[in-house]
Amino acid sequence: MTTTQVSILSIWLISGLFATLVLMRRGHRHWIWIVFGILLGPMAWLVFRERSEADAPHLEQLVQGSVGPGLHVLVGIDGSAAAERAAVTAVGLLGGQVGRMTLATVIDYDTDEDREDGAEPAAWEMLHAVKARQAPADPTEALLVGPPVDALLAFAAEHGVDLIVVGPRGSGLSERVMGSVCTGLVSRSPVPVLVVGGDPAAGPRP
Known part of the structure; x- marks a missing residue:
């Protein structure tokens, strides 16, 4: 050539x-x-x-949990231990101030359109498992579609969310290429964002 x-x-x-x-x-x-x-x-x-x-982030399906007076807290769930820790931390910090908690995970547009790949049932299975470990709390479960930051912010705006809680997500090349979800939320969210990192079981670093 x-x-x-x-x-x-x-x-x-x-x-x-x-x-x-x-x-x-x-x-x-x-x-x-x-x-x-x-x-x-x-x-x-x-x-x-x-x-x-032609795309727009949206709520695919919602399984309603308990709703009471107090803050509506949205927790982003991605299958990581840090994300689940975020839910526990939110309850621990806010206690009785939480009137409603929503556990939300996000799938991309292609996954939403392809009903044969099993990704959507896997997402629901993940949400159900996290919810079961939050007992006796009864959080709402939400399956969102779109870019994670856009989908979470759209849900927060439409459902009166008072606080978004996430764990740190993305590292190395994936974070540089696809962008950090927690960084995007912190920089763009009109409501407070709590990023929960670290592993309490690991103890303090020397």
Whole structure:
């Protein structure tokens, strides 16, 4: 290949992959978009723009728990121990001030559309397991769709959330590429955000 051909190919691939990265950060995580980005190159921007403009973060399903007077606390659940610890910490810190707690997990748009991959039942199983460990509390469970930060903020705005609680999420390359959920929430949320980190069982660091 000549230098010109290599340059054209490089521009084609970089344009397509960058367009794919933007789409993935907007809530599409399926690997097939990477293939499309490589094949379409710069044209991927047009295709992906149409795709993303049709999307909007939303509540897929909600299982109502107990509701009482007091604060509505939204806890982001991603399957990590830190996320579950966030729920326990919220109850421990606020105690009787919590009138309603919602445990929410987020799936991407592609997972929502693909009913055959089993990801949605797995998300509900995770929520049910976390809820069971919160007894005697009876939190609401919510399955959200979209980019995690956008989906959590949209739910908070629509359901009168007073406090969002999350654990630290993302590390290394995944955090740099996809963005940190807790950082996005802290910088964009109109309501207070509590980020719960560390492992109390591990004790203080030397």
